[in-house]
Amino acid sequence: MPATPIPTPLLDTAGLPTGPADIRLIVTDMDGTLLDDAKRMPDGLWPMLAELRRRGVLFSPASGRQYATLARQFAEVAEGMVFIAENGTYVVRDGVELSSDTLDASVAARIVRTVRELVADGVDVGAVVCGKRAAYVERTDEAFLAEMRRYYVEHRLVEDLTAVDDDVIKIALFDFGSAEHTTAPAFAAFAESHQVVVSGEHWVDVMNRTANKGTALRGLQRALGITPAQTMVFGDYLNDLEMLDAADWSFAMAGAHPEVVSRARHLAPSSNDNGVLRTISRVLGL
Structure with a gap:
């Protein structure tokens, strides 16, 4: 759950482009970011994912949740999707492990x-x-x-x-x-x-110590030849900090932990206000 909310604009448009940006990879946290307080997927997610796929933009959930849970949640569109699971310790695409960081x-x-x-x-x-x-x-x-x-x-x-x-x-x-x-x-x-x-x-x-969402994301960027300038990231809590650092288009959700707000470059509406999808639409000109 997010920390005590602090006042934020519905969408911080400072520095956002006037036209579609060259985004190739979108990575989002789940709880408190993509999912609302009732743990529901946002309205319009599936059509947007279809449009992102058509445009060649990879959408990747990055969560503390396990891979099996994420794969079930996105079962309809899981083909080709990269899942950054277990806070970056396990990264999987089409059932194949891309990276992992195991504990002794x-x-x-x-x-x-x-x-x-x-x-x-x-x-x-x-x-x-x-x-x-x-x-x-x-x-x-x-x-x-x-x-x-x-x-x-x-x-x-x-x-x-x-x-x-x-x-x-x-x-x-x-x-x-x-x-x-x-x-x-x-x-x-x-x-x-x-x-x-x-x-x-x-x-x-x-x-x-080497495991976090940011390390996993940077490895994915290298593997796909995608730069931080082509990456958009959304997060709300402390386990998202390193991931925000790996993207030029980093967004903290309204009501996010204060450290996340200070670390991100931009602010997005809250998960209860469909902030991830609204921001993607704005930045990509959908």
């Missing part, structure tokens, strides 16, 4: 044990071990499982998260309180060697 098994086990210690101290937090094949959980209460299922359609309940047999790319932590003020500080020791990223009001992701 010993590090993953330490993170799980730290979560167990937090729970023993009374913190209401649970871990999701994110593998390439599925997401894994050992917490069994329905309240936690309901939150996990929203983002991980391929998931398995296991007895011991330290014994998962999969390539682990990320560990996501769901805190029923404030992830930024409770869970994230508890992982300060990991931040010395790994990334501890607050990806939402209740979520913290722990990944390799």
